[in-house]
Amino acid sequence: MTAEISKTDLLRLLAFAGFLFAGLVRADEIAIVNARIVTMDDANPTASTLLISGNRIVAVDDRDATEIEDQATTVIDARDAVVIPGIIDQHLHWNRSAITWGYALHDAENAFTLADLEVALKARAEEVPTGEWIALIGRHNHLQFLADPDDPDSGRYPTRAELDDWAPDHKVLFSQRFRPTPVGSGRGDFNRAAFSGPGQMNSAAIAFFNAMDAPMPDLASIPADGALDAELSDQVYLWTRANNPLEAQVRSTIDLVRWSHSVGLVGVGDAGGIGFQQTQDFQPLLEAARRGELTVRNRYQIRPTGYTGVPDVSAQAGVPALRTILSAAPLAQSRECVGPAELSGEGYHLSRVGGPFFRNMGLGEGISPPVAEQIADATIFVLRRPDWSFHQHSEADQISRIIDGLQRAVATDDPCRIGSLADRHSSMEHLNDATPENLADMAALGVGAGIQAVRFLFPGWQYSGPPYRSAVDTPGLNYGFGADGMFAAHGNPWTTLQFMVTGEAFNGRDILSEDPLGRGPQQIALEEGLRGLTANAAWFTREEHERGQLKAGFLADVVILDRDPFGADERRIRDTRAALTIVDGKIVYSDDSLPH
Numbered sequence: 001m002t003a004e005i006s007k008t009d010l011l012r013l014l015a016f017a018g019f020l021f022a023g024l025v026r027a028d029e030i031a032i033v034n035a036r037i038v039t040m041d042d043a044n045p046t047a048s049t050l051l052i053s054g055n056r057i058v059a060v061d062d063r064d065a066t067e068i069e070d071q072a073t074t075v076i077d078a079r080d081a082v083v084i085p086g087i088i089d090q091h092l093h094w095n096r097s098a099i100t101w102g103y104a105l106h107d108a109e110n111a112f113t114l115a116d117l118e119v120a121l122k123a124r125a126e127e128v129p130t131g132e133w134i135a136l137i138g139r140h141n142h143l144q145f146l147a148d149p150d151d152p153d154s155g156r157y158p159t160r161a162e163l164d165d166w167a168p169d170h171k172v173l174f175s176q177r178f179r180p181t182p183v184g185s186g187r188g189d190f191n192r193a194a195f196s197g198p199g200q201m202n203s204a205a206i207a208f209f210n211a212m213d214a215p216m217p218d219l220a221s222i223p224a225d226g227a228l229d230a231e232l233s234d235q236v237y238l239w240t241r242a243n244n245p246l247e248a249q250v251r252s253t254i255d256l257v258r259w260s261h262s263v264g265l266v267g268v269g270d271a272g273g274i275g276f277q278q279t280q281d282f283q284p285l286l287e288a289a290r291r292g293e294l295t296v297r298n299r300y301q302i303r304p305t306g307y308t309g310v311p312d313v314s315a316q317a318g319v320p321a322l323r324t325i326l327s328a329a330p331l332a333q334s335r336e337c338v339g340p341a342e343l344s345g346e347g348y349h350l351s352r353v354g355g356p357f358f359r360n361m362g363l364g365e366g367i368s369p370p371v372a373e374q375i376a377d378a379t380i381f382v383l384r385r386p387d388w389s390f391h392q393h394s395e396a397d398q399i400s401r402i403i404d405g406l407q408r409a410v411a412t413d414d415p416c417r418i419g420s421l422a423d424r425h426s427s428m429e430h431l432n433d434a435t436p437e438n439l440a441d442m443a444a445l446g447v448g449a450g451i452q453a454v455r456f457l458f459p460g461w462q463y464s465g466p467p468y469r470s471a472v473d474t475p476g477l478n479y480g481f482g483a484d485g486m487f488a489a490h491g492n493p494w495t496t497l498q499f500m501v502t503g504e505a506f507n508g509r510d511i512l513s514e515d516p517l518g519r520g521p522q523q524i525a526l527e528e529g530l531r532g533l534t535a536n537a538a539w540f541t542r543e544e545h546e547r548g549q550l551k552a553g554f555l556a557d558v559v560i561l562d563r564d565p566f567g568a569d570e571r572r573i574r575d576t577r578a579a580l581t582i583v584d585g586k587i588v589y590s591d592d593s594l595p596h
Helices: 008-022 094-098 107-111 115-129 159-164 205-208 232-244 246-262 284-290 319-326 374-385 398-411 435-446 470-471 493-502 526-534 537-538 569-576
Strands: 029-033 036-038 049-053 056-061 074-077 082-085 087-092 133-137 171-174 199-201 265-270 297-302 358-365 392-394 427-430 447-453 479-482 560-561 577-585 586-590
Touching: 056 560, 074 586, 082 284, 087 479, 087 493, 087 537, 094 246, 094 265, 094 284, 094 297, 107 115, 107 447, 115 133, 115 159, 133 526, 159 199, 159 205, 171 205, 171 232, 199 205, 199 232, 246 284, 246 577, 246 586, 265 374, 284 358, 319 374, 319 427, 374 398, 392 398, 398 427, 398 435, 435 447, 435 470, 447 470, 447 537, 470 479, 479 493, 479 537, 493 526, 493 569, 526 537
Parallel strands: 029 074, 036 082, 087 265, 133 171, 265 297, 297 358, 358 392, 392 427, 427 447, 447 479
Antiparallel strands: 029 049, 049 056, 082 560, 171 199, 560 577, 577 586
16 A cells, blocks of 8 residues: 655655765755754754755754765854754744834843843943934833842832933833733632833933923823833833834834844744734834845734724624634535625635745634633634634633633534644643643643743732643643743743743742642753744644754754753753854854854
8 A cells, every 4th residue: 555645745855865865965055063953853853963955954963074064055063052943932922022112122121130231221222323212112020120139029120310321322211011910819810910011211211202292192291200100101102102103113123033033033923912903013024024034934813802993992702703804714615504694705725825934823812702602603613714723812710611612612513614623723822720631621622732931020910820841741732832922021932941940930939839729840841841932832833844843854944052051050041042043044143153
């Protein structure tokens, strides 16, 4: 009996075989030699040499460097450095951060003392043109900047005078964009939060805003000390959103691309966000792609529910909201599957629409309110349309209700269903309070577990922490990890990884060892965490066949690290950076430590 092989697999096999037959690297190759390669490929977990042709990996093995040094156009001697697949954050509000005001103070999110913040701001001021804005919008908790490194409760924003001293030639704005508000001690009481928070300005920024005669939108006067309460901080943020020109948003998007590559981040599942205008706010990203400067693979989600942009108008939810997006693509199995409220049509495969750096990954963060009956109806509706996946916001007691709804949908005999729930690579997200039983039910349904690290910056927000250990130990579960930044949390994947390993929040307090749900300590090993940000994360965007592993035939997204995070102090994992990042077979970032 002859085994069937797809055309794609055949082409990969022939290309790889041709390479081996030649025994040489063609002149258009990149070769990485003398490396410690962590492949995330279980069949070939480690290697020392990696070869790239075009935008694909053609070999990962242990051949001697002298075999290829005279043949490759570019030979990179890794000098025993660790090499990993490009990192994929499966749930990161990346584009919403990309289009914010001014020049982003990226390194401030990894500063946890006022002294470190001072260093970061002074360094950024050296790079940013005189008189321009330096801003940290979201990505932080104002309490993370400890005045005394030995006192976890000494965190505060710098004062106006300190900011004036650190950046005298720039306008400086800090704006926290997430504020948890626990309302009780029960499991469901911890899931309250507002997308606003305090802020701080320096004198030049205060003068800029207070010089306006009639700001639009309306804006109250900035106090002399530059300290903003949550309401005024929100007004400032909304003003910057309304007055930020397209070209500035393109520039900040490209700047975020560069920063992402400096930490080895090459792909995101982009979950949009509250206040995010989907079509309008995609324009800077599309323009960066048109210029060839979008080299972070953005897999965006369409939000069918949420903010309407119209005061006093409630957003649609559930099937009525889904119909506004999906009615053009029912691809009914038969005429009987087209009801009077439906529009018949051929439909299309959404995940195939777009380019290599901008492509849809489905619906998020919710197809329906977390009510079992509504989740079931919405799931049935989505499963009647080809290729659509969804990524459902799931917290606290919502989790069991959503699972109940998914189980009802699967149990419903529906002749109009196209494929199965497991085909879609859909997921439930956040899942801080998920029990092992919840995770086992998700594995049985074929639903992925997307688990994020917001509690690193806001340890008092939710009842229990991310169930990293439980997810890794659940047989058959597709799990992936993310930060849920870059408003509610950080964006640096190494900060996320340090949290997974140590269990320690920004102030050094361990919040994963003592689990209030009795699940046991939830820390995991660094390699387990890295798998959730590479090979496993690619499953959520339905690209596990070509991303997330260093393997022949896969896309050449490769990171050479500037240190060995596996051998480092686990409390310094977050200091890890890329020495060199390759995306789609091209070098997109280098710290110049490795000749090439």
